[in-house]
Amino acid sequence: MRIVFHDLTVEPEPWLAELRRAFPQATVQSWQPGAPAADYALVWAPPQQLLDEQPQLKALFNIAAGVDALLKLKLPAAVPVFRLDDAGMAVQMAEYVCQAVIRFYRELDAVEADSRRGLWQQRAPRLRQDFAVGVMGLGVLGQRVLGALHAFGYPLRGWSRSARTLPGVQTFWGAAQWPDFLRGSRILVNLLPLTPETDKILDRRALMSLPVGGYLINVARGRHLVDEDLLAVLDSGHLAGALLDVFQQEPLPADHPFWHHPRITVTPHTSARTLRRESLAQIIGKIVALEAGALPQSLGGWVRTEVGY
């Protein structure tokens, strides 16, 4: 068995070592142009050449939940593609989004800023029922986030491409229900996959549809958001704040106005980090199952250049 690895955002050695421990008979290497064809490839944002040089690939593993980097490429026909479907990322996303929602609702940034200036200043409690949280994208991450938010009693809303039912969540779907979904979401959380349909979905019109005093939390992809529209809507006073973890260009360029905007908090794509151990456990488990004859679909694999949300 031959396994190739390609992820320029991490140190490859620990990944290769763990794969070699799991498959001592296999050849496990970082991909190089012209390397022998592999049976399995683990990739994040690979070059097209890597895919083009794989005539015998049994499966392609995307080392992330989001597959937008793969969808930009021509995928080898009939090769099943697997993305990480949790691997410790959903719980991170749940905690990141929950702390953000709580801090917006409870105005804790302002409370702590007062404290740093030595001011003891209580604020009038706001009404929980005025703080509906609307989650865009109801996959593994969106469902986990909504499940965690449930403990705090906010009205919960969810929007997805196709109809879904979730307990305790008012769900909306498709383009027809998009305006209604936005209108009632005081805090909007973006967890959509990036596809041609969702590219720039958070534009001026969408943001102005949120309630006055609303908040945006973007933890999906920077390209979902039209940067200058967010700035205009914040500066107009319509929205009260935004927490942004993802950007069109990462690292966020030093001269980008998001860095120092008083109503924007920037974090460095840190909401849900890929955890090596959990990710490899999931991928290794799937390779073992495939080698034992499991059907790729039964393990969550798919072969079309399309992804549900």
Next chain:
Amino acid sequence: MRIVFHDLTVEPEPWLAELRRAFPQATVQSWQPGAPAADYALVWAPPQQLLDEQPQLKALFNIAAGVDALLKLKLPAAVPVFRLDDAGMAVQMAEYVCQAVIRFYRELDAVEADSRRGLWQQRAPRLRQDFAVGVMGLGVLGQRVLGALHAFGYPLRGWSRSARTLPGVQTFWGAAQWPDFLRGSRILVNLLPLTPETDKILDRRALMSLPVGGYLINVARGRHLVDEDLLAVLDSGHLAGALLDVFQQEPLPADHPFWHHPRITVTPHTSARTLRRESLAQIIGKIVALEAGALPQSLGGWVRTEVGY
């Protein structure tokens, strides 16, 4: 029926108006020295005189969860005392503690401080299993906090005066198990009632028993904590940070070193605010039940100057 109200921390009129709506036949007034004896008293930190002038009191309602202000006084004999046992406070406490735990574990204050300086700086993820959260006090608030933390997968521990079993929580009890409880609690959350036994429980010895790099979240009472011991333990580098919402004197005096300590965040007793509507709904419901002949014990009333935790 005669109802008196005494809470110098709030505007009394909305409270009186709501009580009058609920009991149109009753006389509802703010307490004044020498006022006629009442059937029910709603109080927060009342003077002893208020209690001494109530020969016919059927019940005393404490407008808070913590009864330490009452326990300092001589309570009228055989009069059942009720504290708010949730009234919208437990969910607030859960959200306050969860956001604090998440921010400590994920180092979000440091991440956001980097961002404010224009630095894109990811940090190595820390291991969730190293971040056991230990909750002191397993009453309504402690249980609700632990229930909410459960969604985030931290190892959970709880300590109480007498033995308790909670699903998914490693419980400890009494003085004998106190050192073991502390030793494994990377993040310590104090939700104890303030009693002579728990006064100054968070002293140098207790804080030094926490793991190196530990954190303290105090949301109970300022007198649980020996201020100078916390400062010494933080300055020694043993603990990494503290979030304090309650203080021996409130507002926290302007010259107190907590205000500007780099590892301490101060908030102005805002973790769980008394909500008028929810509190009155609970108290009014109990008065209605008592008038209909319900036993005080069946409604959570107690008559001894002792409170379980």
